[in-house]
Amino acid sequence: MASELRLDQLPSYAKLRELADKLRKIAIIEFLTVDAARACDFTCSAAGLQLDYSKQLIDRNTRETLWQLAAEAELPARIQDLLNGAEVNNTERRPALHTLLRAGGNGALADKYREVVATREAMRVSAEKLISGQHRGFTDAAITDVVNIGIGGSDLGPRLVTEALRPYQNSIACHYVANVDPADLQDTLLDLVPETTLFIVCSKSFRTEETLTNSLVARDWMRAAGASDSDLRRHFLAITTNLEAATEFGIPRENCLPMWDWVGGRYSVWSAIGLSCAIAVGWDNFQQFLAGAGAMDRHLAEAPIASNMPIMLSLLEVWNRNLLGAGNHAVLPYDQSLVRLPDFLQQLTMESNGKRVALDGGALDYPTGPVLWGSAGTMGQHSFHQLLHQGTELCPADFVLPLTTHTGMHKQHRRLVANCLAQSRALLLGRTEAMAKRSLLSRGYDEERATALAPHLAMPGNRPHNVISMQSLTPATLGALLALYEHRTYCSSVLWGVNAFDQWGVELGKEIGAQILTLLEDASRPSSMDPATNRLISEWRRAQAPEASE
Ligand SMILES: O=P(O)(O)OC[C@H]1O[C@](O)(CO)[C@@H](O)[C@@H]1O
Numbered sequence: 140m141a142s143e144l145r146l147d148q149l150p151s152y153a154k155l156r157e158l159a160d161k162l163r164k165i166a167i168i169e170f171l172t173v174d175a176a177r178a179c180d181f182t183c184s185a186a187g188l189q190l191d192y193s194k195q196l197i198d199r200n201t202r203e204t205l206w207q208l209a210a211e212a213e214l215p216a217r218i219q220d221l222l223n224g225a226e227v228n229n230t231e232r233r234p235a236l237h238t239l240l241r242a243g244g245n246g247a248l249a250d251k252y253r254e255v256v257a258t259r260e261a262m263r264v265s266a267e268k269l270i271s272g273q274h275r276g277f278t279d280a281a282i283t284d285v286v287n288i289g290i291g292g293s294d295l296g297p298r299l300v301t302e303a304l305r306p307y308q309n310s311i312a313c314h315y316v317a318n319v320d321p322a323d324l325q326d327t328l329l330d331l332v333p334e335t336t337l338f339i340v341c342s343k344s345f346r347t348e349e350t351l352t353n354s355l356v357a358r359d360w361m362r363a364a365g366a367s368d369s370d371l372r373r374h375f376l377a378i379t380t381n382l383e384a385a386t387e388f389g390i391p392r393e394n395c396l397p398m399w400d401w402v403g404g405r406y407s408v409w410s411a412i413g414l415s416c417a418i419a420v421g422w423d424n425f426q427q428f429l430a431g432a433g434a435m436d437r438h439l440a441e442a443p444i445a446s447n448m449p450i451m452l453s454l455l456e457v458w459n460r461n462l463l464g465a466g467n468h469a470v471l472p473y474d475q476s477l478v479r480l481p482d483f484l485q486q487l488t489m490e491s492n493g494k495r496v497a498l499d500g501g502a503l504d505y506p507t508g509p510v511l512w513g514s515a516g517t518m519g520q521h522s523f524h525q526l527l528h529q530g531t532e533l534c535p536a537d538f539v540l541p542l543t544t545h546t547g548m549h550k551q552h553r554r555l556v557a558n559c560l561a562q563s564r565a566l567l568l569g570r571t572e573a574m575a576k577r578s579l580l581s582r583g584y585d586e587e588r589a590t591a592l593a594p595h596l597a598m599p600g601n602r603p604h605n606v607i608s609m610q611s612l613t614p615a616t617l618g619a620l621l622a623l624y625e626h627r628t629y630c631s632s633v634l635w636g637v638n639a640f641d642q643w644g645v646e647l648g649k650e651i652g653a654q655i656l657t658l659l660e661d662a663s664r665p666s667s668m669d670p671a672t673n674r675l676i677s678e679w680r681r682a683q684a685p686e687a688s689e
Contacts, residue, residue, distance in 0.1 A: 277370035289341030296408025333364035431618025449626030569600020
């Protein structure tokens with residue numbers, strides 16, 4: 140591991156700085172006009188996906204320099220480290236082997252791979268028992284509903300995949316509960332029947348407050364419906380590395396599927412954490428999902444830097460972040476079934492690369508992972524696109540566009556595609572004040588009013604973005620898409636010199652939360668927090684009805 144890497148000390152970085160100063164004054168449309176081959180050349184394809192980065196603020200020289208930067212950072216060697224099980228998570232002294240979960244055999248990692256294959260088989264059996272109706276509840280009724288209780292990586296990936304693959308959905312309905320707010324579980328249980336409901340407690344650590352709290356309430360709900368302790372085994376499965384805690388909770392070992400410390404939570408949808416997806420869409424489709432990701436892994440490992448899609452996406456991320464100063468990045472899927480993609484990518488990218496020290500612990504004096512946000516088109520167009528087009532914040536974006544629809548409503552789908560391409564073109568071109576004025580005059584405005592309004596209608600354009608397209612959203616292309624973003628995240632972490640696989644920043648809040656809970660549970664305890672927290676604790680205490688403080 141090159142733990143001493145600093146992005147701004149790589150030889151090409153100084154040249155990129157000069158290029159950024161120069162390119163800021165140029166319109167991207169000029170590149171596309173002057174360079175007839177750009178629209179085709181600034182693309183790459185892999186695993187059923189196409190990346191079009193022709194509308195980024197880079198020219199050919201900059202692209203060469205970015206490739207050079209990747210070579211100087213020894214990105215191909217660092218990618219091999221990841222794939223070969225090197226200790227890329229240096230603070231926790233672990234490899235990060237999510238790629239093994241969707242791989243064929245791998246010599247050096249044979250022991251681990253055997254466990255992966257055995258777990259896949261256990262998942263298949265479990266999913267097929269449920270789908271075929273063989274898995275029965277305590278009254279001998281077949282299970283009809285599965286509730287995944289988990290949070291973060293134990294929720295966002297499975298939830299996204301199940302929702303995105305709804306066209307492949309079979310008869311079992313999968314639901315997701317994450318929040319410790321009792322309303323989340325309560326709302327979900329409202330429509331469910333205990334006798335036909337199965338809970339999957341999904342927690343790598345089996346220590347997460349939200350998941351354990353919700354699981355205890357779910358267990359009480361089952362008991363209240365008449366399930367005895369031994370009946371509960373028909374209604375609870377666990378996915379965890381912590382088998383002891385799961386059995387202590389009352390889930391017997393034979394109902395537990397393993398996880399491993401070498402898979403990070405946000406990279407775990409490919410493991411047994413994805414069991415609810417396999418149940419929702421069936422084993423064959425889940426395998427296709429793994430295969431799509433596996434194809435992207437092979438592309439990452441084998442494609443040269445110049446045509447490597449995850450590397451290119453990462454170089455563009457670093458270019459926009461560090462050289463053009465963009466502090467955020469929007470993801471805009473033009474497909475309703477990908478509505479959860481931004482949520483998933485927020486954890487993936489911000490928990491991975493929201494870091495301020497290098498692998499060696501030294502402080503970094505350049506920015507790292509940007510804020511990621513977004514929503515499905517066309518909803519965002521009627522909300523935040525105003526800022527994308529005319530705001531003062533530079534906000535690079537990825538449009539994600541399946542070219543066909545599963546709905547069978549092709550005529551309406553055309554409108555969605557037209558909107559996506561129109562937004563991309565509007566971000567590229569913008570509109571000058573003179574154009575805005577001409578348009579106003581042609582619409583009957585008088586000279587004075589048109590002059591006054593024109594600056595409000597003018598749009599700078601030149602907003603850099605990618606378009607990631609695919610023939611259709613299938614289990615395989617979805618797998619490839621998620622793997623693409625995983626690899627972009629890793630490549631960017633290498634360039635920034637940070638550890639993408641730890642998340643120490645989430646711990647302090649958990650510790651303080653436990654301390655504050657003791658103060659909320661016992662009103663007689665004096666609160667010795669800071670004055671602002673003390674005041675809010677007092678306010679909360681005053682707001683409670685007498686029975687709530689029991
Ligand atoms: O699967 P677990 O151990 O319950 O953790 C859930 C989530 O909590 C985190 O540890 C953050 O608090 C995430 O990294 C993880 O995905």
